[in-house]
Amino acid sequence: xxxxxxxxxxxxxxxxxxxxxxxxxxxxxxxxxxxxxxxxxxxxxxxxxxxxxxxxxxxxxxxxxxxxxxxxxxxxxxxxxxxxxxxxxxxxxxxxxxxxxxxxxxxxxxxxxxxxxxxxxxxxxxxxxxxxxxxxxxxxxxxxxxxxxxxxxxxxxxxxxxxxxxxxxxxxxxxxxxxxxxxxxxxxxxxxxxxxxxxxxxxxxxxxxxxxxxxxxxxxxxxxxxxxxxxxxxxxxxxxxxxxxxxxxxxxxxxxxxxxxxxxxxxxxxxxxxxxxxxxxxxxxxxxxxxxxxxxxxxxxxxxxxxxxxxxxxxxxxxxxxxxxxxxxxxxxxxxxxxxxxxxxxxxxxxxxxxxxxxxxxxxxxxxxxxxxxxxxxxxxxxxxxxxxxxxxxxxxxxxxxxxxxxxxxxxxxxxxxxxxxxxxxxxxxxxxxxxxxxxxxxxxxxxxxxxxxxxxxxxxxxxxxxxxxxxxxxxxxxxxxxxxxxxxxxxxxxxxxxxxxxxxxxxxxxxxxxxxxx
Numbered sequence: 001x002x003x004x005x006x007x008x009x010x011x012x013x014x015x016x017x018x019x020x021x022x023x024x025x026x027x028x029x030x031x032x033x034x035x036x037x038x039x040x041x042x043x044x045x046x047x048x049x050x051x052x053x054x055x056x057x058x059x060x061x062x063x064x065x066x067x068x069x070x071x072x073x074x075x076x077x078x079x080x081x082x083x084x085x086x087x088x089x090x091x092x093x094x095x096x097x098x099x100x101x102x103x104x105x106x107x108x109x110x111x112x113x114x115x116x117x118x119x120x121x122x123x124x125x126x127x128x129x130x131x132x133x134x135x136x137x138x139x140x141x142x143x144x145x146x147x148x149x150x151x152x153x154x155x156x157x158x159x160x161x162x163x164x165x166x167x168x169x170x171x172x173x174x175x176x177x178x179x180x181x182x183x184x185x186x187x188x189x190x191x192x193x194x195x196x197x198x199x200x201x202x203x204x205x206x207x208x209x210x211x212x213x214x215x216x217x218x219x220x221x222x223x224x225x226x227x228x229x230x231x232x233x234x235x236x237x238x239x240x241x242x243x244x245x246x247x248x249x250x251x252x253x254x255x256x257x258x259x260x261x262x263x264x265x266x267x268x269x270x271x272x273x274x275x276x277x278x279x280x281x282x283x284x285x286x287x288x289x290x291x292x293x294x295x296x297x298x299x300x301x302x303x304x305x306x307x308x309x310x311x312x313x314x315x316x317x318x319x320x321x322x323x324x325x326x327x328x329x330x331x332x333x334x335x336x337x338x339x340x341x342x343x344x345x346x347x348x349x350x351x352x353x354x355x356x357x358x359x360x361x362x363x364x365x366x367x368x369x370x371x372x373x374x375x376x377x378x379x380x381x382x383x384x385x386x387x388x389x390x391x392x393x394x395x396x397x398x399x400x401x402x403x404x405x406x407x408x409x410x411x412x413x414x415x416x417x418x419x420x421x422x423x424x425x426x427x428x429x430x431x432x433x434x435x436x437x438x439x440x441x442x443x444x445x446x447x448x449x450x451x452x453x454x455x456x457x458x459x460x461x462x463x464x465x466x467x468x469x470x471x472x473x474x475x476x477x478x479x480x481x482x483x484x485x486x487x488x489x490x491x492x493x494x495x496x497x498x499x500x501x502x503x504x505x506x507x508x509x510x511x512x513x514x515x516x517x518x519x
Contacts, residue, residue, distance in 0.1 A: 052192040060341030069309040071293025075227030085282035087249030119426035129356035143342035191336035198333020203288035251405030350375040406457025410436035428472035436464030
C-alpha cells in the first residue's frame, strides 16, 4: 500500500471513530428504553436535523457509485437524474403532511402502522412489512457493497473488497446499536455536509482533469459519440427515461426510513420546511453525478457493467497525486454517504421487525425495554446476512436499486388513496398490493425486467391501481366502516382538525387492530 493510500485510510479510520463516538454520546442521551425513543428519538426532531437526515438518507453510497456508474454506462441521458429526484420530493409532498397528522395523533412507529390502522387489517401489516424487508435487504447490500468498492479502490487492493464490506458493516452496526435514532441523525448532519462537498469537488476535479466542460463534450463527440446520442427510438426513450422516472419517483418516495423521518418531525411546519429545501438538492447532485460519469469514459474507457460502479473510486485514486487533500475529502464524503443510508436502513428494518413481526406475532406481552433489546439483536443478525450476500454481488448497484424501487412503488397507490379517498377500503388495498407485487414478481422471474416500453414496476402499479378501484367498487365498505374512517382519519384533515376517539371495529384477523398509542 502506498503512503498516500495509507494516509487516506487513516483519515477514513478517524471518521469512522468519530461515528462511534457520536453513537456513544447518543447512547448517553437516551431518555428512555423504549422503541419510540430508540427508533424515532421521541418524535422531537427539529428542521435542520430533519433536513439533513432526509438528505443524507436519500443520497446514499448509490449516489457516488451507482449513479456515477449508470452515468458512465448511459451517457448524457443520465440528465434524467434531475427530474427523477425531483419527482421523489413531489411524491413526498403528496402524502407527507396528511400522514404526519395521523402519525402524531396515533403515534405510528413504522410504515405498516398506517396501513394496519387505516384499513383495520393485520393482514396488511404483515404484507407491507414483508415487502419492506424484502425490498430493503438489497438496498442495504448496495451500501456495504459500495463501501467495499471504495476501500478496495483507494488502497489498490491492499484492503480487499471482502475486508472493506465486513469492517464497514461492523462499524455501522456498533454505532446504530449504541445510539439508535440520535446516533443516526447526528451523524447524518455531518455526513450530509461531507457528501455534498465531496460530490461537488469530485465533479469539478474530474471535469478539470479532462480540460473543462467544453473539452469534455468535444472529446466524447469524437471518441464516444454514443454517450451523447439521443435515444434511438420512442421505445428507448420511454424505457430509459419516462419509465425510470416513474419507478424512482414513486418507489423511492416509499423508503420506509424516509416515512419514519416524517413521523419523527417535531411538527408539520418543520416537515414542510425540510421537504421544501430538499427540492433544491437534485439541481446539485444530478449534474455532478452526470459529469463524473461522462468524464470517466475518457479517463477510464471500456469498463464492464459491474466494474463501472467503481468509477468514483478510480477518480479518487487518480486525483490523489495532485489533489491529495481534496481526494481524501471526496473519499470521506463517499464513505459518509454510504453510512448515512446504511445506518438509517438498518434502524428502520429493526423497527419493522420488532413492531410488526416480533410483538404482534411472537410475543405480544413484550415490554418496551425488551423490544429495544430485540431490535439491537435483529440488527446484528440482519447485518450478518447482508454481508454474506454482498461478498459475491451478482448485479450492478443500479440494478439492485431498480429492483428495490419497483417493489416499493407498489406501496404508493394504497398510501395515497387511503389518505385522500374516504371510501377506499381494506379489500381494495389488499387487492392492489397483491396484484402489483404479483405482476412485478412474475415479469422479473420470467426475465422481463423491462417489457415493451416500461419497467415491470410500472405495469405493477397499473395493475395495482386497477385492482384498488375495482375491489373497492365491487366490495364497498359497510356504513360503520365508512363512519370509522371519516371520524378517525378524515376529520383530522378538515379545517376544524377536531380530535377523535377510537371505537372498536371489526377487522380481518383474530385480533383487533389498534393505533400505536393503545398498543
